[in-house]
Amino acid sequence: MMRTCQIVSQKFAIEDAHTLSIAQEHGAYDTLAKCQEFTPLEMIQIIKESGLRGKGGGGAPAGAKWALMPQDSEQSSVLVVNCDESEPGTFKDRQIITKDPHLLIEGILLTCYAIKAQDAYVYIRGEYFQFQKVLQRAIDEAEEAGFLKNINITLHRGAGAYICGEKSALLESLEGKRGHPRLKPKQPEPEWYFGQPTLVNNVETIASVPFIIQNGAEAYRAFGTEKSPGTLLFAMSGHVQNPGVYEAEFGVSMMDYINHYGGGIKNGKALKAVIPGGASTGVITAKEAEEVTLDYEALRSMGSALGTGGMIVMDESTCMVSVLKNLLEFYHEESCGQCTPCREGTGWANTLLGKILNKRGSSADINQLLEIADTMNGKTICVFAPAVSSVIVSFLTGFRDEFEVMV
Amino acid sequence: MSFTFTPENIKTIAKLKTRYPKPQALSLPCLWMAQYQEGFISIDAIDVIAEVTETPAMEIYRVATFYSMFHLQPITKKRVMVCKTLSCKLCGSEEILAHLSKREDVLVEEVECLGSCGSAPVMQIDDLYYEDLTTQKVDAVLEQL
Amino acid sequence: MNQNIEIIVDGQTYEAEENSLLIDLLIKHEIKVPYFCYHESLGADGNCRMCMVEIVGQKRPQIACDTLIKPGMEVHSKGEKIDTVRTNILELELINHPVDCPTCDQAGECSLQDFYMDYGLHTSKINVQEKVTHAKHVDLGANVMLDQERCVLCARCTRFTDKITHSHELGIIGRGDDARVSTMPGRPLSNPYAMNVVDLCPVGALTSKDFRFHQRVWFLKSAEAICQGCSTGCNIYIDHNKPKYRDDTVYRFRPRRNDAVNGFFICDDGRLSYKALEENRQRQTLLEGQEIETDAACSHLKALVQQHQGNITVIIDANLYTEEITALLVYAETIKAEVTAPLEFYNDANFEDDLLKSAQCAANYQSVLDLNLSTQAPDKKGLIINFNYPEQFHADTVVSFNTHQGAQASLIFPIASYSENSGTLTNKDGLEQFSKKAVTKNSPSPTILEWLERLKQ
């Protein structure tokens, strides 16, 4: 049932694969020669054909985004790699930059070739400084070895703001500003960094590129499903026996994955609920978890989302009201505060839930939570607020009785 | 202005300037350097950074107040940042926090997800994570400081 | 150039420039949309999310301030769906806003108050005991007080100090619902246009220390006038009122939009110049310091004119209305006097900046230049008749017509100030503008034109 697949995690188990010599022994940078066989446009075509989807949470087709980058622009293009990794339940990019940083660097070089960029920035959450150092050492080694002659890779340290994972907020932050998401463009276009056309991709997306260039689009498509091709560094945390990050192909059954890699629910308890892909995806019940497969389409059809694939697993003893309270505290803390529905809505929802949790709430408060969720949906600058909205709705849909007994 | 960057940091800044299209991009790196130098970010440092980045001091001040890892007041005690977000909570962060609340020699801060949920509960001291915490492990770590 | 096209709003067809902002069209045609953060002088920021409209073919409501007008566009600015959206957002806005309108200075000119009346939120469902609390009386400097709790974080004030004055004193600091408007520690608001933020603030978060609690705005009447602080000729409203048993009084100056002159703003010096207007007024007719009847004073002046035939200078102040200057030229002609309009006093290079303030600190400076009037000191010094020019000259006899006290003259006539009189001014760019009379005093001083009439008799 569970086919082993190692597109991104091939060197994770190899000791010291973060050093250049060991990485090269295992094939690092081999694709640099190979990519010379292709023109930049051909590279983009290969990525398109591979069906590679962004692994930062949205699942947007990577090829289409690359194709938006101008090939003959007067301004030079920029690649920005998103290693903000702040979505609760998500800790996969960290594995790449510490266990196989050269894979990311290789992916960056290939991507820069395809989009004709000379400057690449990796935006790393501030708390990951210890891991940033590993990546920096790898970059220094690659530079000494002459791999970075045409390309500057600069690591940019964040400083504690979840919203800086959102691509336009990230770019603002990279420009030295507050991490405020920008107003959406009116038509499909690249992102912009100080007015230069810019591509933003997640660490894992970029780290998937060498495999595809090396083995071709079909080899990538051999994994996963028709609409969700390839693999993802899925992860588990919470009430599982063996939490961690394990690469698997899209389309496997969620429970198979949890049982196979996670060793099932901790302490032999029964499963109650799973947050499938980081805290901003809607919670699903144990029953739904039994049925769902790990791909974008299946989770969407359950009213949730695959997100980052970071599953938070909860056993039968978990109080769902306090779980939602915990998440709302997070959102309340992390809203950038720019737009009204989100700035006020996250705080207010958190207050209301606090009331319910302290047994001072009423059923009117539950309805009001839903109203606030509605106001936060689709009316804000970025999708942070709609995500919060969908999470609130998912808890009140799947576990309404737990809220009702509290009021 | 009583703040100046160390010679080493001045060199780093000069090098970073070649890496970014505009000096304003250096505001986060500079804030980090200032915080490492002084332990916090002073208004004097903000003025120096404003000059380096060719950005109004107010803008740097706004940036410094946006990010949770920057602090604008000196901190006298050791900061212990304990993750309180969901995975850590499910794995016992409340117990860790309760245990730490008895200690007066450290400044305990509850922080949001540290991206280390698979090894929950987690805390951060200075730039390092301590994972898979138990109360005994917490005591052992604090002993070492 | 973008083409003019037609779009439909609420079933009506409007013409607009393609790719111009939808909200500008709505504002221009007074189609009601609530909004806080947009301002024509500051552009769109998109943070308040209040200006939602429905655009046919779009799944979700859109903000009008970030919507470009396109051919064939069809917009609904009202209707149950959009009203619900707005009501709900407004309700969230009110969560942390103290609804203390009875004690708020802005009451009567507060967008929040207007909107929540419009959307029937007097009885908000949100029962607020746990509002986020912030500082209520922060002195930002430059006469501006901030109530952080009333602030809706529209960022108009901060964008003003960023984009208009480039002085950057104000900023929104902090994150999430801890975000608040602030200055940097020890660096107060201190630019010559600072008080405009009070007008820009859509709610009562920023108030003028100068005006706070003096008057409820709905008692005030406004006259469309021109500031006399310098030759820029900024358009203003003179807000005044005559409380029962008291005299008509000016309470404040406010900018009046004129894109050809001052846009939306005025300088603080101009704004505060209303104070000097009412202080130390010359109200009595005086002969050698003793009050005399106006008729006697007129006869006395006529006699002096006779006595000094051929040795008379008429001094014209460069703040007088053009109508007054012209009449004075005729008067000077009849009494065969020399005329001069000295400008020395009104040249102040330090006052000038590249926003609005001009170094020519008199409202009708340009008229004096256009009329080719002499600006030399008077050389005929038998009799000097000074029409309100503030500097003093020596002569055998000095007669002076003044709005304010302080003239050294044997005969002094009180005259109406510009707020008590109307007339035309030519600004530094040659633009003629009319300034309307605002105030009618219980016992008004005559205008210069009225005195000249009397002198003819």
Ligand SMILES: Cc1cc2nc3c(=O)[nH]c(=O)nc-3n(C[C@H](O)[C@H](O)[C@H](O)COP(=O)(O)O)c2cc1C
């Ligand atoms: C609130 C929010 C937080 C996000 N955080 C992250 C993050 O931590 N890491 C990431 O790669 N993408 C994050 N994203 C998604 C990015 O906006 C962006 O879509 C992604 O980096 C694009 O790369 P991809 O297409 O390769 O996934 C976030 C989005 C939102 C709305």
Ligand code: SF4
């Ligand atoms: S939705 Fe929330 S996080 Fe996104 S821009 Fe608005 S306030 Fe900021």
Ligand code: SF4
């Ligand atoms: S003080 Fe007024 S103008 Fe400034 S952000 Fe607040 S509401 Fe807007």
Ligand code: SF4
């Ligand atoms: S610039 Fe001159 S005219 Fe305009 S408000 Fe100031 S003083 Fe008055």
Ligand code: FES
């Ligand atoms: S929840 Fe604690 S590290 Fe993610």
Ligand code: FES
């Ligand atoms: S006026 Fe459009 S969002 Fe504020």
